[in-house]
Amino acid sequence: MNQFSGEDVDRLRIALARIARLVDRQVSGEGMTRTQLSVLGTIARLGPLGISELADIEGLNPTMLSRVLGKLEASGLVVRSAAVADRRAVRVQTTPAGRSLQQRLRRQRSQLLADRLTGLPEGQAGQLLAALPALETLAEQLNRPQPVKSQPVKAAR
Template sequence: MALARIARLLDRQARGDALSPTQMSVLGTVARRGPMGVSELADIEGVNPTMLSRIVAKLEDAGLIGRQPDPGDRRAVRVEVTEAGAQLHRHLRAERTQLLTDRLADMPEGRSAELLAALPALEALAEHLAKRPAATGPANGGAGTL
């Protein structure tokens, strides 16, 4: 919960009114992972394809994402970040990094050192979670849904 709260606060302070949280997430995913199919992007983002289509259309209208036919399946569409989208993504990441750096500098020295020491473990957890789909449903008591 703490990590989600931190991410939301950083997003809110960094993006202003430029993008919704979902638009920012979609742009970030495409910028980090490169061109991908819309259905793959919908799976990664955890949104239904219809909603994702609307989000992609808004990002495309803003010149941040482009759609291309999938060379392997002419019925499918791939999305890719434009130069303007990549530039905005870099700017937002730099702004978030600066906000976090400034806040860490304000913390007592012992606390900031503890947080920095935890980063490798948090990175390992993020990589582990990215490799395995979340289990949901009765088998785990619905713990995958917050």
């Protein structure tokens, strides 16, 4: 058992989810879904990327990723091309329009949070910023595959 109460963990989960949803609502992604925005952001940050690598990073199955990339490509935000080393492999990267949109949305989201941090009661913004290393580590842990817990082997009778 861990040392954290279920209520505290629930409060943390709910607060993080509410913050993400409210930021999404207040900074429009120009009609894009959260998944599309995430894929665009990952490609802009890490690209060009292979399709299977992108699917692993985003936690999407190849069919879903293909649909998302199709919409991003149709909007002129990403482009797919054959990899130089292996012409059968596909790589994806942002277009100038895709990079511009992703950077603009990132700036707007950061400004929204900065504005709200200044409106917090004395000391609370500092407490949130001091918690950043722990939140970043938690995000990294959540991104790693969870080890499979083995079941005890029952002895044969």
